[in-house]
Amino acid sequence: MNFDKHFLTYDKYACVQKDVARDLNQFIPQIKVNTALELGCGTGIFTQHFLNKFSPRKMILNDYYDIHSFLSVPYDYFLHGNIETIELPNVEIIVSSSVFQWIEKLDALFLKLANKCQTLAFSMYIEGNLNEINQHFDLALEYKTTAEIKILLERYFCSVKVKSASYKYYFNQPINALKHLKYTGVTQVKEKSSLNKVRSFSAKVLTYKVGFFVAL
Numbered sequence: 001m002n003f004d005k006h007f008l009t010y011d012k013y014a015c016v017q018k019d020v021a022r023d024l025n026q027f028i029p030q031i032k033v034n035t036a037l038e039l040g041c042g043t044g045i046f047t048q049h050f051l052n053k054f055s056p057r058k059m060i061l062n063d064y065y066d067i068h069s070f071l072s073v074p075y076d077y078f079l080h081g082n083i084e085t086i087e088l089p090n091v092e093i094i095v096s097s098s099v100f101q102w103i104e105k106l107d108a109l110f111l112k113l114a115n116k117c118q119t120l121a122f123s124m125y126i127e128g129n130l131n132e133i134n135q136h137f138d139l140a141l142e143y144k145t146t147a148e149i150k151i152l153l154e155r156y157f158c159s160v161k162v163k164s165a166s167y168k169y170y171f172n173q174p175i176n177a178l179k180h181l182k183y184t185g186v187t188q189v190k191e192k193s194s195l196n197k198v199r200s201f202s203a204k205v206l207t208y209k210v211g212f213f214v215a216l
């Protein structure tokens with residue numbers, strides 16, 4: 001993941017992350033929220049949707065990178081660091097959009113989060129995501145299925161609501177599809193691939209598969 005290099009271009013190229021953030025926010029039932037924590041807030045795309053809908057009294061933001069100076073959304077506290085290892089505060093709801101696909105020990109993270117909140121709501125990329133890239137570059141990116149993620153959540157939460165969605169994005173040239181991936185830090189295609197592989201990439205469409213989860 002090379003998100004740190006691309007904060008300044010992220011918002012311009014993050015079409016899928018914007019659609020996913022909007023749809024995650026709609027998927028979360030309207031509840032009264034006093035305290036909220038967002039994990040992997042990035043430039044605050046999901047944060048803005050969440051603040052508009054829930055108006056929490058206290059909003060804590062986290063990211064792996066210390067990007068608080070890039071944020072234009074209001075918040076009470078910025079917690080810098082890796083969510084797998086840092087201490088997290090107790091809040092009513094933990095939210096996260098387009099982040100958990102990077103987590104290797106998802107089971108351990110769900111256990112940790114279940115002890116910190118009443119509601120966990122998130123979106124993440126699932127099996128079948130970016131098949132055009134997987135096939136051409138033979139990357140074998142590992143994504144879980146919604147069923148696998150639901151089973152993990154049910155170990156620590158009583159009720160789990162799930163939805164999946166597919167998003168297609170069209171580009172005028174294949175190179176622009178690769179640029180979109182590069183500038184959103186989604187995958188390190190260029191660094192791992194020969195120039196010939198990059199040049200022979202011919203897809204003008206990218207398909208994202210996304211899972212939405214609300215666990216109580």
Ligand SMILES: C[S@@+](CC[C@H](N)C(=O)[O-])C[C@H]1O[C@@H](n2cnc3c(N)ncnc32)[C@H](O)[C@@H]1O
Nearest residue numbers: 017040041042045046063064082083097098099
């Ligand atoms: C694709 S961006 C999504 C940003 C934002 N949530 C959105 O919807 O636009 C992924 C974000 O998760 C952060 N991230 C990835 N792994 C993380 C971890 N282990 N701990 C904290 N943040 C993490 C990255 O730094 C990046 O800001």
